[in-house]
Amino acid sequence: DEEVIEHARDADYIFALFGKVKGPYREGKYYLLDKINRPEVTAYITDSEWTSTSYLDSPTQCAEAKINPARHRGEPWINEEMYSKCRWYFKRLVFPEDLDREKIIPCYIGACNRYFGKPEDKEFDIFCSFGQLEDGLRQPVHDYCCGLGGDLMALARRGPAVGWDRSAEMAHLATANLDVLGASEHSQVRVQEIEAMAPLPGEVWHLDPDRRSSGRRSTQMEWHSPGPEFIEHLRKIAPDGVLKLAPAAEVPEPWNQEAEREWISWNRQCRQQVVWFGALAQQSCLRRATVVTKTANCLEDPRVHSFVGQSTTRAPQGSQVEEYIYDIDPAVRAAGLTGALARDQNLVALEKESGYLTSAIFCGHPLLTGFQVLDVLPLRVKSLSSFLRKQSIGRLEIKKRGIETDPEQLRQKLKLQGEESRTLLLTRLGEREIAILAQRCLDGVTGSSLKD
Numbered sequence: 001d002e003e004v005i006e007h008a009r010d011a012d013y014i015f016a017l018f019g020k021v022k023g024p025y026r027e028g029k030y031y032l033l034d035k036i037n038r039p040e041v042t043a044y045i046t047d048s049e050w051t052s053t054s055y056l057d058s059p060t061q062c063a064e065a066k067i068n069p070a071r072h073r074g075e076p077w078i079n080e081e082m083y084s085k086c087r088w089y090f091k092r093l094v095f096p097e098d099l100d101r102e103k104i105i106p107c108y109i110g111a112c113n114r115y116f117g118k119p120e121d122k123e124f125d126i127f128c129s130f131g132q133l134e135d136g137l138r139q140p141v142h143d144y145c146c147g148l149g150g151d152l153m154a155l156a157r158r159g160p161a162v163g164w165d166r167s168a169e170m171a172h173l174a175t176a177n178l179d180v181l182g183a184s185e186h187s188q189v190r191v192q193e194i195e196a197m198a199p200l201p202g203e204v205w206h207l208d209p210d211r212r213s214s215g216r217r218s219t220q221m222e223w224h225s226p227g228p229e230f231i232e233h234l235r236k237i238a239p240d241g242v243l244k245l246a247p248a249a250e251v252p253e254p255w256n257q258e259a260e261r262e263w264i265s266w267n268r269q270c271r272q273q274v275v276w277f278g279a280l281a282q283q284s285c286l287r288r289a290t291v292v293t294k295t296a297n298c299l300e301d302p303r304v305h306s307f308v309g310q311s312t313t314r315a316p317q318g319s320q321v322e323e324y325i326y327d328i329d330p331a332v333r334a335a336g337l338t339g340a341l342a343r344d345q346n347l348v349a350l351e352k353e354s355g356y357l358t359s360a361i362f363c364g365h366p367l368l369t370g371f372q373v374l375d376v377l378p379l380r381v382k383s384l385s386s387f388l389r390k391q392s393i394g395r396l397e398i399k400k401r402g403i404e405t406d407p408e409q410l411r412q413k414l415k416l417q418g419e420e421s422r423t424l425l426l427t428r429l430g431e432r433e434i435a436i437l438a439q440r441c442l443d444g445v446t447g448s449s450l451k452d
Contacts, residue, residue, distance in 0.1 A: 149174030156183035163189040239278035262288040265331035289331040305366035309340025318348030371438035379433040392418030400426040
């Protein structure tokens with residue numbers, strides 16, 4: 001037990017997940033978390049009460065779990081279901097790093113275990129068994145300009161949250177939403193001008209400022225309410241915070257070095273820019289592009305992929321269209337990471353970085369949409385129309401980058417006929433405008449091959 005306590009005292013974060021296994025009665029209560037005494041970095045899951053539990057803390061959710069007088073021995077395991085849930089709920093709101101499997105160091109509370117190797121970049125310790133995800137952190141998050149409470153509800157799912165809004169009507173609606181969520185016992189909404197209320201040192205804040213304070217929606221932070229001055233005030237008091245902005249919004253230059261900026265896309269649209277301050281910034285000075293895609297249970301477990309890089313990196317230029325061509329996710333473009341992603345994946349750019357990327361070998365990156373090139377043609381309506389008719393192509397997805405041609409007007413002029421379906425990518429190669437006939441790829445296989 002002393003080994004566990006010593007290791008936990010040096011941990012950056014402690015993920016305490018509990019389950020009471022009803023085994024032989026033991027007198028007294030177990031106070032391991034009291035001995036560790038680090039509640040400010042501990043996440044509590046599954047009705048875990050601070051200081052003690054009625055039984056020795058032990059793994060649950062596993063049919064093989066058995067209680068014996070010698071406690072649990074042997075190697076710990078990772079519960080797959082709870083790993084998936086915890087990875088989504090806690091990757092951003094609690095921890096400054098993703099919960100990657102290789103960074104999970106499971107250990108039974110109350111049992112002595114050997115710890116596995118530490119990550120090179122940052123020690124990240126998670127111990128205890130996986131139980132039901134319910135409580136989250138004890139420390140509240142302050143949600144300023146909470147409005148109806150959309151973000152507040154998400155914050156309340158991981159633990160206590162306090163919403164702030166100047167509008168009594170909005171506060172009433174946000175409170176009702178917390179009631180529906182069943183989070184009103186540990187979260188609340190207050191009516192107040194947020195400029196008059198700041199978090200305590202060490203607390204975490206979230207701010208989605210009003211972008212219409214002047215009557216018209218603006219991407220300039222000077223027209224937001226509250227503006228950059230108040231945000232700087234927040235940072236001085238409580239450095240750890242999250243700021244939501246429009247994708248096109250620019251931030252004060254020092255923030256580019258002090259914070260991490262992230263652009264998030266959903267359904268092929270860049271919807272949000274998020275600025276992470278303090279300990280919430282995973283990699284300050286860098287930019288992050290994140291794509292969120294639907295799954296069968298998209299509300300609780302969407303698929304999330306990110307790429308981090310320098311916005312100053314430029315993509316190598318190509319002089320010809322290779323075997324595969326790629327459209328870049330809008331979040332990558334908005335973050336200015338096209339060049340960084342191209343170099344990371346050994347791709348070259350056609351024309352400027354506003355165009356497409358290409359490669360001889362397929363690249364299955366989640367922030368790229370790949371197409372297998374079937375033919376490269378001059379962008380001339382008459383010859384293009386004749387070629388498509390010969391191929392019996394009647395359904396055509398038309399995409400463009402770097403040229404003025406209107407896809408729908410071109411579609412009408414092509415007078416498509418036939419049963420085949422293809423994609424036409426319009427772009428520029430040198431001084432020429434070209435049309436690339438392609439087939440969308442799914443995990444490196446063309447759509448037609450999958451169908452066959």
